Amino acid sequence: MPGRFTDRRLILANLWVALLAFGVGACMAVMQAMSRADLELPFRSPKMYYMSVTAHGILMALVFTTFFIMALGYVVVDTDRGRIPWPRFAWASYGVALTGTVLTLGTVYSFKASVLYTFYPPMQAHPLFYIGLTLLIVGSWGWCAEIIAAWRGALRERPDRPVSLALHATTANAMLWVLATLGVAAEMLLQLIPWSLGLEAKIDPLLARTLFWYFGHPLVYFWVLPAYAIWYTVLPREAGGKLFSDPLGRMTFALFLVLSAPVGFHHQFMDPGIPAGWKLFHMANTMLVAFPSFVTAFTICASLEVAGRLRGGTGLFGWIRTLPWGNPTVASVLLALLLFLVGGLGGLINASYAINSAIHNTAWVQGHFHLTVGSATALTFMGTAYWLIPKLTGRALQFELLAKIQPYLWFVGMVLFAMVNHVTGLLGMPRRIFEDAYAGAPQAIPWHGWTLVSAFGGIVLFVSAMFFMLVMLGTLFAGARVPQEPIVWAESLGEPAGGYTPGVWDRLGLWFVVAVAVAAIAYGVPLWHLVHMTRYGSPGFHTF
Amino acid sequence: MKIDRYEKIWMWASGAMLCAFFATMAGAAIGSSIGPPSHVQTIDPQKVLSDPLFHQQGTWVDRGGRVHATIVATAFAWLPAQLTLPAATPVTFHMTSIDVLHGFEIVRTNAQATLIPGYVSQFTTQFAPGDYMIVCNEYCGVGHHIMAAKMAAIPRSQWRPTMAAPDVPPAHENGHDSH
Numbered sequence: 001m002p003g004r005f006t007d008r009r010l011i012l013a014n015l016w017v018a019l020l021a022f023g024v025g026a027c028m029a030v031m032q033a034m035s036r037a038d039l040e041l042p043f044r045s046p047k048m049y050y051m052s053v054t055a056h057g058i059l060m061a062l063v064f065t066t067f068f069i070m071a072l073g074y075v076v077v078d079t080d081r082g083r084i085p086w087p088r089f090a091w092a093s094y095g096v097a098l099t100g101t102v103l104t105l106g107t108v109y110s111f112k113a114s115v116l117y118t119f120y121p122p123m124q125a126h127p128l129f130y131i132g133l134t135l136l137i138v139g140s141w142g143w144c145a146e147i148i149a150a151w152r153g154a155l156r157e158r159p160d161r162p163v164s165l166a167l168h169a170t171t172a173n174a175m176l177w178v179l180a181t182l183g184v185a186a187e188m189l190l191q192l193i194p195w196s197l198g199l200e201a202k203i204d205p206l207l208a209r210t211l212f213w214y215f216g217h218p219l220v221y222f223w224v225l226p227a228y229a230i231w232y233t234v235l236p237r238e239a240g241g242k243l244f245s246d247p248l249g250r251m252t253f254a255l256f257l258v259l260s261a262p263v264g265f266h267h268q269f270m271d272p273g274i275p276a277g278w279k280l281f282h283m284a285n286t287m288l289v290a291f292p293s294f295v296t297a298f299t300i301c302a303s304l305e306v307a308g309r310l311r312g313g314t315g316l317f318g319w320i321r322t323l324p325w326g327n328p329t330v331a332s333v334l335l336a337l338l339l340f341l342v343g344g345l346g347g348l349i350n351a352s353y354a355i356n357s358a359i360h361n362t363a364w365v366q367g368h369f370h371l372t373v374g375s376a377t378a379l380t381f382m383g384t385a386y387w388l389i390p391k392l393t394g395r396a397l398q399f400e401l402l403a404k405i406q407p408y409l410w411f412v413g414m415v416l417f418a419m420v421n422h423v424t425g426l427l428g429m430p431r432r433i434f435e436d437a438y439a440g441a442p443q444a445i446p447w448h449g450w451t452l453v454s455a456f457g458g459i460v461l462f463v464s465a466m467f468f469m470l471v472m473l474g475t476l477f478a479g480a481r482v483p484q485e486p487i488v489w490a491e492s493l494g495e496p497a498g499g500y501t502p503g504v505w506d507r508l509g510l511w512f513v514v515a516v517a518v519a520a521i522a523y524g525v526p527l528w529h530l531v532h533m534t535r536y537g538s539p540g541f542h543t544f
Numbered sequence: 545m546k547i548d549r550y551e552k553i554w555m556w557a558s559g560a561m562l563c564a565f566f567a568t569m570a571g572a573a574i575g576s577s578i579g580p581p582s583h584v585q586t587i588d589p590q591k592v593l594s595d596p597l598f599h600q601q602g603t604w605v606d607r608g609g610r611v612h613a614t615i616v617a618t619a620f621a622w623l624p625a626q627l628t629l630p631a632a633t634p635v636t637f638h639m640t641s642i643d644v645l646h647g648f649e650i651v652r653t654n655a656q657a658t659l660i661p662g663y664v665s666q667f668t669t670q671f672a673p674g675d676y677m678i679v680c681n682e683y684c685g686v687g688h689h690i691m692a693a694k695m696a697a698i699p700r701s702q703w704r705p706t707m708a709a710p711d712v713p714p715a716h717e718n719g720h721d722s723h
């Protein structure tokens with residue numbers, strides 16, 4: 001059967017890497033959740049635990065997300081433009097990214113790089129660990145070039161019309177990624193790689209951390225924006241309604257592009273060497289970047305209300321009941337939204353200059369990002385896969401019942417795992433620990449009951465993840481052949497008769513320039529001060 | 545751009561709320577110096593144990609009668625392993641690491657600081673009387689989960705420093721960061 005996608009194989013190749021990373025990452029995760037609660041497992045040891053957390057962080061946060069996002073970007077371009085600009089180049093980029101992934105994971109699984117996915121020096125991993133991650137990023141730059149070229153092509157063809165909101169969002173994300181990855185590329189090329197190869201004897205850990213978090217916060221938007229794009233452009237239609245406000249969606253993505261970089265110090269509130277004033281400045285920017293998320297919350301809820309009422313819902317809240325909660329795509333996204341509500345509000349607490357010290361680097365943080373990247377992004381992506389794979393392959397979902405149950409299991413699992421981790425965090429339990437015993441210290445005793453609950457949540461999450469994998473593999477290999485439906489983006493409410501005309505928020509090129517300028521101010525001055533201090537540097541250590 | 549009336553109200557309200565969040569934090573930071581430790585001072589991480597401030601670890605009292613604690617972190621121990629402080633008295637902590645990153649955390653308080661080799665972390669805070677646990681909350685290797693120390697805050701009248709004041713310029717004594 002002729003596919004509707006010109007680049008179907010490329011999209012599937014990216015999806016496969018994402019799926020495998022997710023499946024393996026989930027298997028490691030369930031053991032971690034149990035180890036933290038001091039439950040015995042075969043081969044359980046601290047060395048194994050920290051290797052596993054490194055692998056899980058990389059597989060989930062860097063590999064699963066990046067490859068899924070690349071697949072989704074190609075879907076958007078293929079849908080809107082009929083094909084991607086340079087297929088051979090896209091395959092080459094894919095090859096580079098995949099090679100890098102394999103190299104990095106190879107060093108991790110051979111216990112030569114248990115430095116976690118944040119790889120802070122002066123703990124030193126095998127050079128191939130850093131080289132592999134650099135290749136993953138270089139590969140993703142190829143993807144950015146494809147997306148931006150496709151967007152420019154669309155503009156050139158119809159200068160009087162805005163591009164689709166889906167392409168707008170994808171392009172904003174690609175631009176954000178280019179700007180963000182400059183930081184980690186500098187950290188890799190100027191610091192980590194020469195130092196791990198022995199070409200440099202010493203490294204400045206604070207400079208490295210600063211470059212890392214210049215990248216690290218926009219990284220979280222790189223994960224979340226594709227989920228937002230699905231909420232704006234797929235969810236309303238799947239739920240049976242229309243998008244409430246298309247122009248505000250465009251504003252949202254442009255604002256994320258501008259504001260997501262100059263905030264990284266909110267991850268370094270506890271660090272020495274960074275003056276308080278700059279920390280406060282980054283906190284102000286963090287509050288600004290929360291604004292487009294609040295706008296999104298309104299627009300998405302309003303779109304859902306439109307859908308619920310069109311489906312016959314009445315009264316103040318009756319529309320919630322009439323939403324298609326049995327549709328795996330819609331259920332995944334709705335539950336992801338609910339979890340994100342908690343995760344997002346928790347994020348405001350993390351970002352608060354004076355409150356952060358109550359929860360910094362405790363289990364709270366780990367609870368927080370499992371609600372955000374681990375749910376808002378990952379669960380939305382699972383729902384997206386249920387929607388996309390049949391369109392891509394012409395196969396109906398296999399094991400549909402599992403697909404209907406899976407999002408609810410993820411929700412329950414996250415309530416037990418992630419929400420409970422917030423509590424243990426408030427009780428002071430550090431994150432990233434092999435066990436919670438602390439040799440029987442009285443202060444550690446209250447943690448144990450909660451880690452047991454969260455271990456149980458981890459098992460529920462694992463079952464949910466395996467249901468998802470079964471549905472995916474079943475569909476890809478054995479799904480019944482069905483006619484391929486085309487992808488149609490959600491219609492927008494109140495669209496003028498002749499369609500929209502491009503507005504100021506459509507000018508992503510301009511916003512990119514603004515983003516560069518804002519990042520240059522927020523980082524240029526403190527970095528200039530940092531590199532002009534008398535700094536000593538540190539040799540490498542292998543403490544894992 | 546046409547914006548729905550309710551959405552407009554929502555946008556103003558959420559904007560105002562975020563400004564209020566920022567204003568409370570900035571007010572507390574500027575008005576009452578409440579904020580995270582942000583001391584700026586460098587040190588050669590390979591010479592920490594011969595540095596006048598760090599060669600000995602423990603508690604001391606400066607010429608002005610202020611209480612200080614000097615702490616060094618190493619994989620996987622806190623030096624000293626037991627800290628006794630006067631309760632309800634401002635104490636200035638001076639800390640650094642001699643190997644990888646460590647995270648100084650006193651459990652169930654907001655006393656926290658990242659320790660970065662090459663930099664000195666410093667903050668001033670005070671404690672209610674009681675027994676506390678110090679843990680490491682920044683991953684530092686295979687013993688990260690056992691890196692802990694005991695701390696006690698006892699009545700000021702019973703408290704004695706463990707060492708003489710180190711011979712450092714007074715500029716290094718004044719913790720201007722506080723919790």
Ligand code: HEM
Pocket residue numbers: 025026027029030032033034036053054056057060061064065116117118366369370373374375378417431432433434457458459461462465
């Ligand atoms: C099967 C479901 C999952 C379970 C049971 C699970 C469990 C865990 C556990 C127990 C840890 C270690 C926490 C620590 O020691 O501090 C962890 C870390 C982490 N997880 Fe998950 N997780 C799951 C899914 C995900 C997903 C879907 C993502 C993102 C897409 C994710 C991202 C992360 C990240 C970034 C870390 C941090 C690693 C680090 O601290 O270096 N997890 N997870």
Ligand SMILES: [Cu+2]
Pocket residue numbers: 216217220263264266267
């Ligand atoms: Cu952040």
Ligand SMILES: [Cu+2]
Pocket residue numbers: 645646647680681682683684685687688689691
């Ligand atoms: Cu540690």
